[in-house]
Amino acid sequence: EAGVTQFPSHSVIEKGQTVTLRCDPISGHDNLYWYRRVMGKEIKFLLHFVKESKQDESGMPNNRFLAERTGGTYSTLKVQPAELEDSGVYFCASSQPGDGPEKLFFGSGTQLSVL
Amino acid sequence: AQSVTQPDIHITVSEGASLELRCNYSYGATPYLFWYVQSPGQGLQLLLKYFSGDTLVQGIKGFEAEFKRSQSSFNLRKPSVHWSDAAEYFCAVGRTGTASKLTFGTGTRLQVTL
Numbered sequence: 001e002a003g004v005t006q007f008p009s010h011s012v013i014e015k016g017q018t019v020t021l022r023c024d025p026i027s028g029h030d031n032l033y034w035y036r037r038v039m040g041k042e043i044k045f046l047l048h049f050v051k052e053s054k055q056d057e058s059g060m061p062n063n064r065f066l067a068e069r070t071g072g073t074y075s076t077l078k079v080q081p082a083e084l085e086d087s088g089v090y091f092c093a094s095s096q097p098g099d100g101p102e103k104l105f106f107g108s109g110t111q112l113s114v115l
Numbered sequence: 116a117q118s119v120t121q122p123d124i125h126i127t128v129s130e131g132a133s134l135e136l137r138c139n140y141s142y143g144a145t146p147y148l149f150w151y152v153q154s155p156g157q158g159l160q161l162l163l164k165y166f167s168g169d170t171l172v173q174g175i176k177g178f179e180a181e182f183k184r185s186q187s188s189f190n191l192r193k194p195s196v197h198w199s200d201a202a203e204y205f206c207a208v209g210r211t212g213t214a215s216k217l218t219f220g221t222g223t224r225l226q227v228t229l
């Protein structure tokens with residue numbers, strides 16, 4: 001069974017450009033989460049989808065970030081325009097409905113560098 | 116608000132030596148506590164968890180952790196470290212109802228010398 005897949009694994013862009021990160025959850029996982037780790041800091045929750053609906057987006061830093069999950073399958077996280085402080089590792093995680101965090105599966109992350 | 120503190124940013128141990136990684140949390144009720152590991156190029160992998168019951172929990176790869184309510188701690192231990200344990204370790208806390216919305220610490224990077 002395939003795990004949570006994220007791509008690209010690395011992205012280097014210039015300030016002001018747009019970047020789109022993609023996450024493919026495990027098949028059948030309705031819950032999809034985005035987390036972010038800025039260099040040297042903790043991993044922070046960004047938002048949570050249940051199928052295609054945003055259940056909780058309290059962690060989204062500002063309106064330059066747009067997350068979508070059309071059709072309730074894969075999700076994208078777009079940063080437009082990117083700023084230097086957006087650099088970090090973006091993790092995606094998924095789980096089945098009703099599963100606790102012990103059944104949360106993480107992807108390997110996308111390393112975003114904004115120059 | 117809940118928070119997690121991992122006071123050690125970087126730890127170096129010799130292979131075969133014992134290991135203890137510290138984690139302190141702040142939470143208003145009984146927390147769900149976790150330790151994750153991230154090896155280079157890999158995703159976050161759950162090492163172990165504590166929900167209730169026995170305060171000493173066993174995990175994968177020979178790791179264990181002890182929940183101490185009086186100290187608000189959940190330290191990770193391993194009696195004998197292997198070179199393959201070199202990775203970054205994250206402590207996290209969650210709460211009921213939103214159990215998958217986790218609050219993480221800043222991580223501890225473990226280096227193992229041969």
